Amino acid sequence: MDITVNKTKSLKGIIEIPADKSITHRAFMFSALTKGKVKITNFSKGADCMSTLNIIKQLGCEFEFINEKEIIIDAKDALKAPIEALNCGNSGTTTRLMMGILAGQNFNSKLYGDISLSKRPMKRVICPLELMGAKIKHNDYKLPVEIEGTNLQGINYNSPLASAQVKSCILLAGLNAEGVTKFTEPYKSRNHTELMFEYMGANIEINKNDICVKKSKLHPVDIEVCGDISSAAFFMVAGLIVPNSEITIKNVGINETRSGIIDVLRAMNGNIELENERIISNEKVANIKIKYSKLKAITIEGEIIPRLIDELPIIAVAATQAEGITIIKNAQDLRNKEADRITAVTTELRKLGANIEETNDGFIINGKTDLKGDCEVECYHDHRIAMSAYVAGLICEKPIKINEFQWVNISFPEFLGLMNNLI
Ligand code: S3P
Numbered sequence: 001m002d003i004t005v006n007k008t009k010s011l012k013g014i015i016e017i018p019a020d021k022s023i024t025h026r027a028f029m030f031s032a033l034t035k036g037k038v039k040i041t042n043f044s045k046g047a048d049c050m051s052t053l054n055i056i057k058q059l060g061c062e063f064e065f066i067n068e069k070e071i072i073i074d075a076k077d078a079l080k081a082p083i084e085a086l087n088c089g090n091s092g093t094t095t096r097l098m099m100g101i102l103a104g105q106n107f108n109s110k111l112y113g114d115i116s117l118s119k120r121p122m123k124r125v126i127c128p129l130e131l132m133g134a135k136i137k138h139n140d141y142k143l144p145v146e147i148e149g150t151n152l153q154g155i156n157y158n159s160p161l162a163s164a165q166v167k168s169c170i171l172l173a174g175l176n177a178e179g180v181t182k183f184t185e186p187y188k189s190r191n192h193t194e195l196m197f198e199y200m201g202a203n204i205e206i207n208k209n210d211i212c213v214k215k216s217k218l219h220p221v222d223i224e225v226c227g228d229i230s231s232a233a234f235f236m237v238a239g240l241i242v243p244n245s246e247i248t249i250k251n252v253g254i255n256e257t258r259s260g261i262i263d264v265l266r267a268m269n270g271n272i273e274l275e276n277e278r279i280i281s282n283e284k285v286a287n288i289k290i291k292y293s294k295l296k297a298i299t300i301e302g303e304i305i306p307r308l309i310d311e312l313p314i315i316a317v318a319a320t321q322a323e324g325i326t327i328i329k330n331a332q333d334l335r336n337k338e339a340d341r342i343t344a345v346t347t348e349l350r351k352l353g354a355n356i357e358e359t360n361d362g363f364i365i366n367g368k369t370d371l372k373g374d375c376e377v378e379c380y381h382d383h384r385i386a387m388s389a390y391v392a393g394l395i396c397e398k399p400i401k402i403n404e405f406q407w408v409n410i411s412f413p414e415f416l417g418l419m420n421n422l423i
Pocket residue numbers: 021022023093162163164165166168189190309310333
């Protein structure tokens with residue numbers, strides 16, 4: 001589906017953001033481990049989470065949609081050997097977390113994915129899983145992988161990467177391993193796994209960047225999933241850069257390990273207010289109010305990077321409208337996402353007229369630039385590149401065409417509908 005985006009005068013209104021993708025993956029997978037029934041309210045309907053749901057079904061779970069917002073997962077007795085290979089689609093989270101679950105089962109399984117996922121590195125999870133005793137066959141640490149289920153041993157793992165997918169994989173393996181599994185990360189990455197483990201009664205201890213888990217059961221407790229700050233980010237930036245805009249985004253998860261985007265946009269002089277802060281299923285939530293603002297450039301580096309890793313493409317769009325030189329560093333892992341997001345963002349924003357350069361581990365963006373548009377933009381099979389291009393298109397002088405915009409459905413099928421409510 002190719003679409004055209006036109007310049008807009010303002011964005012005004014109140015929207016509710018759909019459920020968090022990271023938390024939905026975990027809610028589906030962890031429910032599958034409970035041997036009971038879990039009601040999940042407000043789950044992500046994006047293709048990535050549907051890949052996870054299909055996989056737990058192949059592993060013997062049943063589910064029933066009660067209505068648009070509620071699903072009941074019935075985990076039955078225990079996970080069963082799948083008859084066919086498990087399709088992870090485009091989803092890195094599905095792949096890496098499922099590997100942690102499957103490595104310690106008493107059956108074998110095979111995981112595969114689409115072209116983009118098949119190029120992504122799995123060494124980061126295969127190596128620590130092998131240290132735990134896992135038996136995994138692979139070709140150069142890429143999908144497809146064959147897992148021979150076996151008994152796992154706890155390890156003490158000092159991760160070189162601040163990656164929540166690696167951390168969650170090892171903690172899930174640890175839940176079913178003998179002894180203690182200790183995971184230490186260099187900087188804090190998103191902690192939804194730890195919070196949901198606590199919420200579901202696992203034996204877990206958290207001490208800053210050290211997390212210890214012991215063999216334990218997850219209890220079937222109902223879960224409500226908050227709105228996705230990574231989806232809200234596109235509306236936050238759109239509201240800040242489209243003149244005369246005023247948007248309220250309801251029900252957004254503002255977990256500290258995800259809210260780097262709020263800190264950065266505020267440091268850029270963005271007018272952002274939080275209202276009605278509350279806790280839902282162990283996660284902090286708020287409504288976010290945004291008003292058009294004159295932005296200024298900042299440097300983004302170090303410890304904050306994992307707190308906003310998925311938001312860097314849309315932050316780059318914001319930086320084109322900030323006065324001064326924005327520098328983004330230490331974001332090397334952006335090259336290992338659904339696309340090489342450093343090259344993709346630089347190439348596409350340049351087409352629109354931005355002054356942006358790629359570096360080994362980030363960007364240098366010189367603003368403020370009036371974006372011209374009048375061109376065709378590619379998505380690189382990447383939902384976040386598609387949505388970032390859309391938001392940039394809202395301020396281009398001339399219309400832009402975005403090719404294959406359907407990639408948005410990976411995380412945010414509701415995107416166009418919500419945007420049209422505000423235009
Ligand atoms: C995710 C973790 C992040 C993020 C991804 C979702 C998760 O990846 O980019 O979109 O749900 O754990 P890394 O942990 O590999 O950085």
